Amino acid sequence: MKPVKVGLLGLGTVGTGVVRIVEGHQEDLLNQVGSPISISQILVKDRTKGRNIAVEASKLTEDPWEIVRNPDIDVIVEVMGGIAQTKEYILEALERGKHIVTANKDLMALHGPEILEKAREKGCDVLYEASVAGGIPIIRTLIEGFSSDRITKIMGIVNGTTNYILTKMSQEGAAYGDVLKEAQELGYAESDPTSDVEGLDAARKMTILSTLGFRANVSLDHVTTKGISNVTQEDIQYAKQLGYVVKLLGIAERQDDFISVSVQPTMIKKSHPIASVNGVFNAVYVHGEAVGETMFYGPGAGEMPTATSVVADLVAVVKNMKLGVNGRQAQLSYNVVKLKTDEQIASKFFLLLHVEDRAGVLAQIAQVFSDFDVSIESVMQPSMPNISSTEIIIITHGASKAAMNKVLKAFESLSAVRKIKSVYRVEG
Ligand SMILES: NC(=O)C1=CN([C@@H]2O[C@H](COP(=O)(O)OP(=O)(O)OC[C@H]3O[C@@H](n4cnc5c(N)ncnc54)[C@H](OP(=O)(O)O)[C@@H]3O)[C@@H](O)[C@H]2O)C=CC1
Numbered sequence: 001m002k003p004v005k006v007g008l009l010g011l012g013t014v015g016t017g018v019v020r021i022v023e024g025h026q027e028d029l030l031n032q033v034g035s036p037i038s039i040s041q042i043l044v045k046d047r048t049k050g051r052n053i054a055v056e057a058s059k060l061t062e063d064p065w066e067i068v069r070n071p072d073i074d075v076i077v078e079v080m081g082g083i084a085q086t087k088e089y090i091l092e093a094l095e096r097g098k099h100i101v102t103a104n105k106d107l108m109a110l111h112g113p114e115i116l117e118k119a120r121e122k123g124c125d126v127l128y129e130a131s132v133a134g135g136i137p138i139i140r141t142l143i144e145g146f147s148s149d150r151i152t153k154i155m156g157i158v159n160g161t162t163n164y165i166l167t168k169m170s171q172e173g174a175a176y177g178d179v180l181k182e183a184q185e186l187g188y189a190e191s192d193p194t195s196d197v198e199g200l201d202a203a204r205k206m207t208i209l210s211t212l213g214f215r216a217n218v219s220l221d222h223v224t225t226k227g228i229s230n231v232t233q234e235d236i237q238y239a240k241q242l243g244y245v246v247k248l249l250g251i252a253e254r255q256d257d258f259i260s261v262s263v264q265p266t267m268i269k270k271s272h273p274i275a276s277v278n279g280v281f282n283a284v285y286v287h288g289e290a291v292g293e294t295m296f297y298g299p300g301a302g303e304m305p306t307a308t309s310v311v312a313d314l315v316a317v318v319k320n321m322k323l324g325v326n327g328r329q330a331q332l333s334y335n336v337v338k339l340k341t342d343e344q345i346a347s348k349f350f351l352l353l354h355v356e357d358r359a360g361v362l363a364q365i366a367q368v369f370s371d372f373d374v375s376i377e378s379v380m381q382p383s384m385p386n387i388s389s390t391e392i393i394i395i396t397h398g399a400s401k402a403a404m405n406k407v408l409k410a411f412e413s414l415s416a417v418r419k420i421k422s423v424y425r426v427e428g
């Protein structure tokens, strides 16, 4: 039986997991696809580096072209990360008729359409299940499971690192910097963790999910993005008092033909199922017109969960090879994106204001909300140890983003408001 030969680009956190699963589950994989799967060559940056997995030294190379141009390689598994250079390797591999499995959301969010087009032209597969939500098979679910439905909302915790940080800050009062370091040591964070904490990693994943979910050509530029670096322990504690949890949420919504996609720290009601998704776990909530509410949950990062998705894609590619149907799974056409305006984007809001400590302040603030037609759900003057009583919290009813921006602008010139300390979208 001729083995299917794989060229592995990268032997870091995910690559190591891929080798472990391919080697450890050989018999089971063979039973599924009818051929042995062999990792023939592995690209690394530094061949002399110590590894926590034993691999034959002769398989390691520092020259990507040795793998990409090797005529014996059938499938390239790309788990090295990076964008421009990596794209070059993948396009060249496709040109040579090789199938691609990748965990690279940066690449797929930015250059997915071009890569998929090339794959179609060459009759090759490009599968990227691990690029969103690690071990949760959400991409296959959106493409296949929901092909019959019209999705109206995708809301997800799609970054494991930030969920790990927020969980530890909330449950243990841990300091942001310490937990970030821990997440890096556990292999959850990107090589540059700024993309995790500033929301870019989640934005890239939301680009992929909303493209597939709304069958529209969503690009990263369409996603408004804010990370967690300004989330304070104070915000988290106030949220708790009010029955909310702070999560970095990706939210994609569709109304008629108009969509919005955003990533931001959000206060979500404790009773919502997504509020109890903690640590490195991810969850994606999908609402479809026909199906109603669904939610998918699992580990969102780390060696073995991510590798599970990568190897599942590899199995799918090999099955397609056996059936001679590679390159046939791609969506044929996408809707042109029509973005919602700020008038059309609506949610509840949480505001924490530092205000002057005098009579009449609340009335002035309430007047501003009323001027812009934003209705207030509740006002609270927090009583927390060490917190000055000149702070107030306001939760609004549903209001448009445009109206809320006008309220915030008006507060800038209202002497009663000394500082707008925090503003959060509220869900649930
Ligand atoms: N970690 C996770 O939980 C998840 C990661 N991903 C994605 O998977 C990909 C890999 O992530 P991860 O395993 O964490 O990354 P790592 O940094 O742990 O590993 C990267 C690997 O690629 C090799 N490499 C990187 N750049 C080059 C280069 N220019 N030339 C040759 N080799 C190179 C490195 O070599 P060397 O070992 O010699 O340094 C290393 O083996 C990324 O796209 C990431 O976004 C997706 C989902 C989850």
Ligand SMILES: N[C@@H](CC=O)C(=O)O
Pocket (backbone or CB within 6 Å): 131, 133, 134, 158, 159, 160, 161, 162, 188, 189, 190, 196, 201, 300, 301, 302
């Ligand atoms: N850095 C990412 C890794 C998986 O995509 C995360 O924390 O989710």
